[in-house]
Amino acid sequence: MKILQKYFAAEIGRSVIFVLIAFLALFGFFDLIAELKAVGHGGYKIQHALLFVLLSMPGYLYELMPIAALIGTIWALSQFAARSEFTIMRASSMSTGMAGMMLIKIGMVFAITTFVFGEFIVPISSSTAGKIRTLNQGGSLSQEFRSGLWTKDLIRANGKDGEVIGSRFLNVRTVQPDGKLLDLKIYEFNRNFHLTALITAATANYVGDNTWNLSDGSEAAFGETQLMGATVASDITTAISTKKFASKPLISEVTPEILSVGFSDPAQMSAYDLVNYTQYLSENNRETARYEIALWKKIVYPFAVFVMMALALPFAYLHFRSGGVSLKIFTGIMIGVSFQLINSLFSHVGLLNTWPPFATAVLPSLLFLLAAIGTLLWVERH
Known part of the structure; x- marks a missing residue:
């Protein structure tokens, strides 16, 4: 035989x-x-x-x-x-x-x-x-989208770990092939889905360990308590603080690999990547x-x-x-x-x-x- x-x-x-x-x-x-x-x-x-x-x-x-x-x-x-x-x-x-x-x-x-x-x-x-x-x-990876790329992330008490204290929505106008983000807007919400901050940045570079370095941007923070108690326009203005920054770190579960999945055919992804991305979607209550x-x-x-x-x-x-x-x-x-x-x-x-x-x-x-x-x-x- x-x-x-x-x-x-x-x-x-x-x-x-x-x-x-x-x-x-x-x-x-x-x-x-x-x-x-x-x-x-x-x-x-x-x-x-x-x-x-x-x-x-x-x-x-x-x-x-x-x-x-x-x-x-x-x-x-x-x-x-x-x-x-x-x-x-x-x-x-x-x-x-x-x-x-x-x-x-x-x-x-x-x-x-x-x-x-x-x-x-x-x-x-x-x-x-x-x-x-x-x-x-x-070309760029997201140039075909009219409003850029949208993705969701969770905000945790200790950055990557700890209790979930809110959520954020990221809007990226352009994702370059090397993973660099251009024209970024971040909307942060607390657990009651009240807007707490609006961050904009001209560019964002991934530096590793779930950390992005935002450059040439601004951050508008919304004081929830002051806004709820506001009775006149001047109270609302006082409750909102805006500051500009040349560089700012952002800890996020979103990585260049996760962003690239949005442009990848699932059939061409590895089982390991599919498991990680499915877990990420599940944690953010997405399909x-x-x-x-x-x-x-x-x-x-x-x-x-x-x-x-x-x-x-x-x-x-x-x-x-x-x-x-x-x-x-x-x-x-x-x-x-x-x-x-x-x-x-x-x-x-x-x-x-x-x-x-x-x-x-x-x-x-x-x-x-x-x-x-x-x-x-x-x-x-x-």
Whole structure:
């Protein structure tokens, strides 16, 4: 069985790698054509377009791995069936369960590769690709918003820790690719949602340890007690104190990583980042469903490799006379495309209908796994 396992692994491995290279070359070619339209705008040159396309490849590899595993396995198993090798293997006491176990062992390599790319490589390469495009085209991350970027934060008694004593809303006109904030406004409220301070700053630089350095700004403090007791306009004026500052520290749970999430596709974020951002949204009483679904999809997606390889196994039982290899490959492509479409569809439908995030993420793979089991039982009986 060890020799047979190595033979399966070699044939399927070569086929999957070939399919991956073909897909990546195709998608890279189309992306490069699309990027050529932007070449010449600002400082965006052909080398930047090539680098952008190159850094986009890990994301495509992550998305296409289950489809490549399906098509590559179908190709290898169809070749076994066409050469009657699979029939000889079965006659030599290889059961369907044994064939399935061999595919699971091979699939573990592809599943681990998918996990590593999705968790460690894709978030970095996608972020870098976006920065290369934005920096060289002279743009900023939030220029598309009419009023800038809005986010919410909690005010704690001891800065980062301690009891929550209020909340603040941050409005940033522009977020630069290096994380620098321009034209910042901060509205601070107490626990009774009374406005206590309005802070403006021309720039804000992150210095680490949840601390921002605000520059060239002003702060208007509103005395709640004096305002509530004000009876004439002069009382209101006295209750409001305004001062300017050249530099001022601001301790906040909001970091450049959290701000960048607002411009990132959740599918390209790591599970670690999704957990942290979901926790941040939950603490600030904001909607988390979209990111929870993305988190569960990130966890479940590597297992889709096993589902796709299970769908490929019945093709080994179809002899060459049941259809040419090209027809089987075409069928595999259609199954892979259907899986991607249904997986994406369930994310949107689950979000609209407030389905449990785990169920939304796992249902497409479960449906295709049941289809694989049903198809395998059918071909064995016939």
